[in-house]
Amino acid sequence: MLREEIQIKDAVWNELNEIGMFRAVEAIESYWWGWRCRRCGNKLRRKFADIPCARCNQTHVYCRNCVEMGRVLECQPLYVWTGPHPTWPVRGKACGWDGELTAAQQQASNRIREVMEAGVGELLTWAVCGAGKTEMLFAGIGRSLEAGKRVCLATPRADVVRELLPRFRHAFPDTSISGLYGGSEKKAADGQLVLATTHQLLRFARAFDVMVIDEIDAFPYHEDPSLPFAASRAAKSASARIYLTATPRKKQRRRLEHGQLDSVFVPIRFHGRPLPVPRLILSSHMKKSLQNNMPPVAFFNWLKRRHHPERQLLLFVPYVELAGNMEKAIGPLLRDKLGDTVIASVHAADEEREAKVQQFRNQELQVLITTTILERGVTFPSVDVVVLDAGHAVFDEAALVQIAGRAGRSPDDPEGEVLFFHAGKTKAMVAAVRSINAMNNRAVKI
Known part of the structure; x- marks a missing residue:
């Protein structure tokens, strides 16, 4: 430092x-x-x-x-x-979470706990969006804290850290917990349990007995070599390393195929219902519509026929300028069609991003236009999901699978519509649909 x-x-x-x-x-x-x-x-x-x-x-x-x-x-x-590492006492039960896991979650939780208790080794937890990965970690983290170990959960995005902090403080009420991300009020990393963005790991060296990397496939972790470098250096030489993902990249798949990485697979959501499968809707005038900051006509046709108009709408666009411009352009139209609709847009550099996401979570907004910043790490109970210009290069297979995973996450509304509006199918779109169908097929066999 x-x-x-x-x-x-x-x-x-x-x-x-x-x-x-x-x-x-x-x-x-x-x-x-x-x-x-x-x-x-x-x-x-x-x-x-x-x-x-x-x-x-x-x-x-x-x-x-x-x-x-x-x-x-x-x-x-x-x-x-170079001084002594901080020590934490061996103590009684650390985890206060009293929820129940499904059979698939329990199997994964047991594997995670075994690796954490052993104190060495790597494990890839491949779990579908909405499988309840956070809850699967609790038992292993609890045992590690009870043994006096120091634990880090790192994730590529600050939004995820902010969302996880209250959940972990509730689950581990007697544990000192630090939250580190850009813009966080406190920068002290003196907790036994540290939740941080992967960028913050650049400040650590040989500090953690257990290192959990959430969303290893996410931008920027999979594209910036300095972040895996930082994660490796932040963990002690003898440490347990757990990787979480719903969409492993080629690097992880190759390691799995060659037997270089142990894994546990969770192909079903915690509520037991299948993943919503995206519908691909061709719109030949997509580019022209977006140039006018408007969705294509096909979007408005679907909007009139929505199966559940009471759901909120999460609308993904490929770039920042379009998000703000489209909010201004379609706000009056949506109010004419849907009544008193409240609409907002959000992107990575938006200073009000956190507040807008919370408003959407509180159902104070009906429509939220967003870039890929909300493709993962956020949970909304009842939404339909739309991607405009799904063939754009920013929407790769992993991004599209994650975006589709925003729908149907609540047991009270486990379905949700997912629509990819496009000007021509891409390999990424086809692969995303194939991947989601494959997950659903594997879930049926459990």
């Missing part, structure tokens, strides 16, 4: 340095082929740049890859804690 990230007073800092509790290391290592950032592991030349340094009046190289965590310069060291 940089000195300014270490939240202790100078007097304490100096005292700890004198007794060797911190070790300074080069932040940017120089090699004949270029540089390597010691914080994020970046080696790509295009992700380094020069900048004048006010501290020493020279020009230095800095890492652009992790600059959002604080600029790392050649002339600044990073500090590694």
Whole structure:
């Protein structure tokens, strides 16, 4: 970590340095082929740049890859804690959750607990959207905390951390829990149980006995090599590593096929009903409609014939500008057709994103237009899901499976319509439908 990230007073800092509790290391290592950032592991030349340094009046190289965590310069060291690791007492029951698991959930929970208790090994938990992955973790995490182990649950998106924090605080009421994400009020990571975005793992080294990576297939984790690097470094050399996903990428599938990764499979949702299968609806005038910030005519035709108009509508669009523009364009039309409809749009850079998502969750909004920021990690009890321009490159197979998984999550409304409006089928669309059907077929055999 940089000195300014270490939240202790100078007097304490100096005292700890004198007794060797911190070790300074080069932040940017120089090699004949270029540089390597010691914080994020970046080696790509295009992700380094020069900048004048006010501290020493020279020009230095800095890492652009992790600059959002604080600029790392050649002339600044990073500090590694070399003192004793914090210890937590061995204690009685840590988990206060008293819910019941289904047979499929229980099987997965047992496997997860076994790996966590062993303290070493990897396990991929492949569970469909809405299978109840969080509840499957509780038993293993509880046993780990009782044994005095330190546990981290990391996920690529801040929205997920915010949603999980109250659930974990309720499930583990006597455990110190830290929540780390961009914009979080407290940056101290002193909890025995840490919930964090994967970017925050760049601040840790050999800190956790149990490392759980949620949604390993999600952007940016699967595309940014620094994040798996950070996750690996944050875990102790001897540690249990649990990976959660509904849509494993080719890398994980290859490891499974070659016997390099153990797995447990949960092909059915906790309420036992099948996953909603998307309907693919061709709209030859899609591009022209979107250029006018409007959905295609086929969307409005469907809207008139919705089976359950009382459901909320989650409307996915491929890019940020379209979300805001479409909200303004179709708001008056929807009010004319549906009455007093309240509509909003949301995207990753929206400062009101958290509030809007909560409004939608509270059913204060009827329609929410969103980018892929809400493709995963959020749960709404009764929604229909629509994707406009489903053939756009941003909607790969994993994204489409996750988006479809927003529907039918509640036992009170386990169905929900899922529609992919497109100007021509893509491999991703076909593969997503095939994957969902395959899951449903496997669930029938349980």
